[in-house]
Amino acid sequence: MRICDKRLQQSMNEIKRIAGIIQSIGFECTRCGTCCSAVEPDSNLVMVTPAEIREIMEGSGFSWQEIAKPYPEKISHGADHTYTLGWCIHRIDGNCVFLENSGCRIYQNRPWICRTYPFVLDGDIVRTYPCPGLGREISHKDAMAIAKNLRDRKVAEETDEAKIRAVLQNEKIPPGIFVVIDGEGIHPVPR
Numbered sequence: 001m002r003i004c005d006k007r008l009q010q011s012m013n014e015i016k017r018i019a020g021i022i023q024s025i026g027f028e029c030t031r032c033g034t035c036c037s038a039v040e041p042d043s044n045l046v047m048v049t050p051a052e053i054r055e056i057m058e059g060s061g062f063s064w065q066e067i068a069k070p071y072p073e074k075i076s077h078g079a080d081h082t083y084t085l086g087w088c089i090h091r092i093d094g095n096c097v098f099l100e101n102s103g104c105r106i107y108q109n110r111p112w113i114c115r116t117y118p119f120v121l122d123g124d125i126v127r128t129y130p131c132p133g134l135g136r137e138i139s140h141k142d143a144m145a146i147a148k149n150l151r152d153r154k155v156a157e158e159t160d161e162a163k164i165r166a167v168l169q170n171e172k173i174p175p176g177i178f179v180v181i182d183g184e185g186i187h188p189v190p191r
Contacts, residue, residue, distance in 0.1 A: 011151070014151060015144060015147045015148050015151055016144070016147070017147075018121070018126055018147035018150055018151065019140065019143040019144045019146070019147035020143075021126045022119060022126065022138060022143040022146055022147055023138055023140065023143040025119075025126075025128060025134060025135070026134065026135045026136050026137055026138055027118065027119070027131070027133050027134055027135075027136060027138050027146070028133050028136035028137065028138060029133050030132050030133045030136075031102050031103065032102060032132055032133075033099055033102035033103075034131070034132065035114075035117050035118065035129075035131065036095060036096040036098075036099040036104070037094065037095050037096075037099065038091070038094030038095065044091070044094070044095070044096060045072070045088050045089075045091075046088055046089040046096065046111055046113050046114060047071065047086055047087070047088050047111075047113065048067075048068055048086075048087050048088060048089055048111045048113075049086070049087070049156065049160050049182065049183060050087070050182055050183065050184050052111045052112065053067050053068050053087060055109050056106050056109045056110075056111075058109075059106060059108060059109035060105070060106050060109060062106075065090075066090065066097070067089065067090060067097070068087040068088065068089060068090060069087065069088060069090050070084045070086075070087060070088075070178075070180045070189050071084045071085060071086045071087060071088050071180070072084070072088070073085075074178070077173065080175040080176050081173045081174075081175055082177075082178045082179075083173055083178065083179045083180065083181050083186075084178075084179075084180055084181070085164060085180075085181055085182070086160075086164070086180065086181075086182050087180060087182060089111065098110075112149065112152070112153035112156060112157075113153070115146075115149045115153070116146060116149050116150045116153055117129065117131070118130070118131035118133070118134060119146060119150055120150070121150050121151070121153070121154045126150070159183075160182075160183045163182075163183030163184070164181060164182060164183050167181055167182075167183070167184075167185055167186065168181060171185065171186055173186060174186070174188070177189070
């Protein structure tokens, strides 16, 4: 077996394993909108990469500023360097800006976190967030789709984290201004 074939087989086995766990837990979205609403502070904070923001822009016509804002946690380094790591979906009054009548206005272009909610991979462990849709019957096909998205999300997040580390190692944070550091570089935040 060639290395490429072996990796593909391992990937498919991992997706099948995750799908089996998802099927045993059960899930069906009830379209309640709870995951898009602030149940508690930052309970619906959705981190997004620049690539996800651009995909939403292309699919919706919204501008970057309408879609995303800097992640709210500010990090201070020294007396004159303040930054945050990444972007999150903009919220209005605690709700996702794209929530409309318990539905998503950007459903076809929604971020990885939204595609995989309420599931998350913690290493190799499948964990869940509270959701009224848990425990409901799910088809093998739908479980496989969520499992593939979970695996792809994990790979995308690991890739983005490595890019952010590279930016932090190779670029200087400008003094005196608040910036966002993401996998594509350092971006001043307009005041």
